[in-house]
Amino acid sequence: MKAKYSIVVPVYNEEEAIPLFYEAVIPVMDKLKEPYEIIFVNDGSKDTTLEVLRGLAEKDKRIKYLSFSRNFGQQAAIYCGFEHATGDAVIDIDVDLQDPVEAIPLMIEKWKEGYEVVHGKRTTRKGETFLKKFTSSLYLKFLKTISGLKIPKNVGEFKLFDRKVIDVINSIPDKDKYLRGITAWVGFKQTEVEFVRNERTVGKTAYSFKKLLKLAWSGVISMSTWPMTLAMKVGMWGGFLSLAAFITFTVLVCCGIALPLLVWIFPTITICFSISFILTGLNNIYMTRTYVASQGRPRYIVSEKKNFED
Ligand code: UDP
Ligand code: MG
Secondary structure, eight states: OOOOEEEEEEESSOTTHHHHHHHHHHHHHHTTTSOEEEEEEEOSOSSSHHHHHHHHHHHOTTEEEEEESSOOOHHHHHHHHHHHOOOSEEEEOOTTSSSOTTHHHHHHHHHHTTOSEEEEEEEEETTOOHHHHHHHHHHHHHHHHHHOOOOOTTEEEEEEEEHHHHHHHHHOOOTTOOHHHHHHHHOSSEEEEEEEEOOOOSSOOOOOHHHHHHHHHHHHHHHOOHHHHHHHHHHHHHHHHHHHHHHHHHHHHHTTOOOOHHHHHHHHHHHHHHHHHHHHHHHHHHHHHHHHHHHTOOSOOEEEEESOOO
């Protein structure tokens, strides 16, 4: 029996990139001689992205699109695509051709060998600054340490998932799923396909430093409870040090060495204050997450969709 593939493509202000992506991906998918759908998720673009998608969906029924009522972020767009995908294998790819479409058949080959998750692994990352590569590798090490998960290196959102895995990911109700972390967390049989990451040729990255920081933070908070244990550790170490200072001080006084009391009291009080602030702050982070989850707001809102009739 022939398999069906779903290509999920989040797009934000990509009016120029979409036609180029379409021209590139269609011949690659046609060559497979198996059914497929391409699901674009318009993440609240401000340019003519939606008009471009309407045009494509009109002339080609394999092109489906969903359009958000505003910008909810790439991760939300990906999960929306996953929830609407009907393929036996689902491939998530960026529209800017930085992830080469030619790698898709290689991923499918691995899937046919029995792998349930196939990561696109970048051997070279053209056009990325040393600082970006260095900070992202440092971040990954940190995230792996605190979460205890085997998150592969040089791997982004370009991945293939088996239907089984997509169903599991879709069933996770967490509002702030971090795809790289969740993929490691779900397990299954995973492998990698290597590719060279190209430079963007049209448009520009939508990832400002602020957006990247937000994503990195979401990874830490959603994939680990380490900050919570950190609060406990800071509290215990703070308490231990204060106690040690107090004992040392008492011993010194007992030995007849006169020390000005205020010199010790002042830092002790400030340490206690900072500990209490840190603990409260960290607890608030988790409480906020619980609060947001309890509000039950959807992760995204679709305002328009096309070609999903079947
Ligand atoms: N994207 C999105 N919503 C956003 C930001 C980006 O859907 O808020 C899409 C974007 O159109 C592209 C993919 O996510 O298809 C990756 O974005 P980008 O190329 O800007 O990221 P970079 O490659 O610089 O990490
Ligand atoms: Mg890009």
